[in-house]
Amino acid sequence: MTHGPILVINPNSSRRVTDGLAQALRPYALPGGPVFECLDIPESPATIASEDDVARCGLRLAELAQGRTDASAVVIACFSDPGLDLARDLLSIAVIGIQQAGILTAMARADRFGIIALSPASVARHMRRMRGMGVLDRLAGEEALPGVSAEDAGHSDAVYAQTLTAGQRLVAQGAGAIVLGCAGFAPRRAALEAALGVPVIDPVQAAAVIALGAVLA
Amino acid sequence: MTHGPILVINPNSSRRVTDGLAQALRPYALPGGPVFECLDIPESPATIASEDDVARCGLRLAELAQGRTDASAVVIACFSDPGLDLARDLLSIAVIGIQQAGILTAMARADRFGIIALSPASVARHMRRMRGMGVLDRLAGEEALPGVSAEDAGHSDAVYAQTLTAGQRLVAQGAGAIVLGCAGFAPRRAALEAALGVPVIDPVQAAAVIALGAVLA
Amino acid sequence: MTHGPILVINPNSSRRVTDGLAQALRPYALPGGPVFECLDIPESPATIASEDDVARCGLRLAELAQGRTDASAVVIACFSDPGLDLARDLLSIAVIGIQQAGILTAMARADRFGIIALSPASVARHMRRMRGMGVLDRLAGEEALPGVSAEDAGHSDAVYAQTLTAGQRLVAQGAGAIVLGCAGFAPRRAALEAALGVPVIDPVQAAAVIALGAVLA
Amino acid sequence: MTHGPILVINPNSSRRVTDGLAQALRPYALPGGPVFECLDIPESPATIASEDDVARCGLRLAELAQGRTDASAVVIACFSDPGLDLARDLLSIAVIGIQQAGILTAMARADRFGIIALSPASVARHMRRMRGMGVLDRLAGEEALPGVSAEDAGHSDAVYAQTLTAGQRLVAQGAGAIVLGCAGFAPRRAALEAALGVPVIDPVQAAAVIALGAVLA
């Protein structure tokens, strides 16, 4: 049996981000398995910064997904999981948000997890969502890297040094696994995991794998 | 790069159970991906019923895993996750328990989950472990099928009717996804999912996929 | 000092619902206090039934509120609080959701609360939101009235009898206050409170009063 | 219909504190609305410092309220909510405690709240009561101002500077609203709110407004 593609939808309009997603998912593209089709939304802004962006991009993402009746699953590739409840209500296929998947996968690997976020403002949003997920008792801590862009997160050596320090602080606070709170960190995941000695979870990979599991089950 | 096998260890001695695991994981055996090697432990009893069984089988499982330095990951294929903390302490590769993985995957698919267990006694054990996981606020309910054996769970039509009724009760209680609380249910997963209209999670598949994600990351 | 109006926005297009809001808020329209201006959104559907409705009506509500720079506060008059985070992000005035306000006011009146909802489907949504609010430990229970419309909730004697029975069940489960889970119940609030002997909270009134407190502070 | 007065009972004997309450509630005294009658208890000590004070003042407050059969609601105007359960058991009218009302109103305005308290000792008491309220997951933090008196809280510029610093620390910890943990802060509420950029809740106002809502419903 063949399966339709797993849509990995970047809800912003940055093609560079989308290329990063495709890069991160390359290891999971096995012969015979479903294709990960990475998409962005040209009408969206280049980054999702406000609640207004979250709301509008969520709607667009759901519309896009609804039009792709060939898809076997959908991954929402933005750490604020825009449109998650909406897309689940509209579609009968599996819809996976990368924030939820990243955190839950970390919880399958270790007792407590930490998160490395970009902006301090996002930490408050994450707290709200983790309370909604009912998983706050597993959180060891969250560290933000103020002023760092998604692109620098994966490509600047200076930022990598900051990221490593943040990870070490989280491990010292009891984190047995680290969730990368932005898709941009993906190119540094393996190095960070090696340096910290604990699992470091790329949430896009985590969501893609859970989607894969649903499609092939 | 090639990867060592993912060991899927049934900590009891029942070859029939092990064969069921292999069957459930067949869809995930993709060309180029790691092999799922399903094992059992001949010195163990045929079923794990008591805390003593849990403790002794956990030790044997960890010893077995420790000896397999070629492995890339370990799945503990028993819903009481015997030896999980122990194996994690001894090994540097990913160690995934099916109870945790099944529940966490259900949480990635829906807001609240239900569990279908075999014995009423196991329900109290699951409550203890879910409190330890900090996920009780996501539990919609748990239903037991007293007197049903692991084998009948997957092969008896009368038991399937009971299972379906239990699943319907859980959905009525608000479960948006169902976790099968015994590997024996696997042959009925797809039918149950179709009949209930919500995701039904085979915890062995859930754990295998998270292990796969870790190995290929 | 005079204050701009408190906008009480019904995010659907039903004028009849809007009239009901105005009716429920009449007791709070005191000379010298701010006006409660009750509005609906003509482009919205007559009822908000799906997550898609919630998302789209939330956006429209936020846009409407953003355009009313004369307003002193905003009340979101729909029990799913559509657009709450969005409107808060866009506006600097107080934005109050009736679900949150109704529940929090019940918590100011008694130790545990119950909710009377219309559809069984909404119960699952409320559970998710109450978990997000971190108040699940105060919930005594929630009862749904399947098949009852918002209009009948306030105007049918047969439905009132059902509502009373639901309230009595919640009191028996330990509810010291009842939250009406739909604005439509408002005409029956006082009768229900008298019959049950515990506070019965109309969430629109609860939100309006908290908005009033913010404006006059 | 006219309504009896809303009794706002300062359970200590300080007339100056009572005058401050009346001052804080002036904005809510609208023509046609119920009167806020602010009272103190001459037999009580000037401040409530010990558990013994809490117990004895609670009893006196409940007795006073019980004797006022003309009252339409009671506000307990002390941040330890003395006599709350007792007065609720004795009276059929609404009884609102300012600690509960202040915290719940903050929760209606923002996701997480902070508290500014006077003595460090009161922080431990507040933790106990917030655990009892089941709202600890919404707490961003609490800051104490050691050595500051209730009177200085509202009248000293040096103390205001300290208060502002405490508020800024709480906002940095994620507080989206601040609860003033002592009635004495009331004269500085508006200035603090303007300086911090988040809602600052005077708990006496919060309780008075909820009482008003109950009386006029």
Added chain:
Amino acid sequence: MTHGPILVINPNSSRRVTDGLAQALRPYALPGGPVFECLDIPESPATIASEDDVARCGLRLAELAQGRTDASAVVIACFSDPGLDLARDLLSIAVIGIQQAGILTAMARADRFGIIALSPASVARHMRRMRGMGVLDRLAGEEALPGVSAEDAGHSDAVYAQTLTAGQRLVAQGAGAIVLGCAGFAPRRAALEAALGVPVIDPVQAAAVIALGAVLA
């Protein structure tokens, strides 16, 4: 070294209840150990039924204890723990409440506990206190015996049959230990434990033993 008596204070005026306490503590009166001195309060009512009783009896209990400077510890022998925070604030010796001690001892014996209460009204009070204790996740259930008096709880065979049925329901709900929610049940503790096959905790004994531990430490 000799130790002052451990005061076991029945905060009501019923001598018969006090005699029951003395009877329940007989097994702990070992040569060389401290004496358990069981007292009641003649000015109190014969039973503690209302929040007013709780408040007034708590004050009297604390006064009584404060006057007994020879005491080495205090046990508050009423399941609503009247005066607990107050007495702890006033005294430097250990003050143990039987509700807290009974529940905590059950938690030292089994994973989840059940409570058998007398009046349904007390169940709501217990929920509030257990939330305050932060132990709700350990509660399997609570059963009330409406219309049963404290005296009948220990002396009527018909009531014993009801008590046994309640205990069986709690065990079926997952209770691994039962807390007797009234001192009056003490004479039936051993029979109930034998019949149910799980530990049955007399809270007066539980508190006395913890007091003993504190005194002899």
Added chain:
Amino acid sequence: MTHGPILVINPNSSRRVTDGLAQALRPYALPGGPVFECLDIPESPATIASEDDVARCGLRLAELAQGRTDASAVVIACFSDPGLDLARDLLSIAVIGIQQAGILTAMARADRFGIIALSPASVARHMRRMRGMGVLDRLAGEEALPGVSAEDAGHSDAVYAQTLTAGQRLVAQGAGAIVLGCAGFAPRRAALEAALGVPVIDPVQAAAVIALGAVLA
């Protein structure tokens, strides 16, 4: 009636530790009461450091206890409570773990507790177990003394100074009682309690007393 001994089993092989247990329990050995028989396990390592040690020593402890049919109760005298669930499953007498007993006894003495641990690594383990116990909301904090041995914990004056400082930090964080997270601290318990002014709980004493209560009930 005479009672069999209460077995206090040190699951490691250090006789010196066992002697310390016996010393700590001397005050509870009253004429007419059960004997506390302190044992160690010669086949065990001298200290329990890894999850492997925990698993193996737990099995040995349960075997030892199972062979002693004369025993009236069992105390597991290691702060990781090895073999607790196992021994409870195998034996019908009371089985008490010192970690659980120490924490629960602290909760019977004060609202929030702190823990003084030896190694920082144990703090993560304790967090996991306290989450499983459902008591995290009562934890004020935990302090580790890196590099301190169990023996020095009770015998070195330099370590005592560190312990006191840790205790003071915990009290400042709101701890109203301190649990000693290692049996080795026992000789300093009384001095620490006097210096800190809050109850300091030796978990071996706490468990022994609860066992005593169960045996004599």
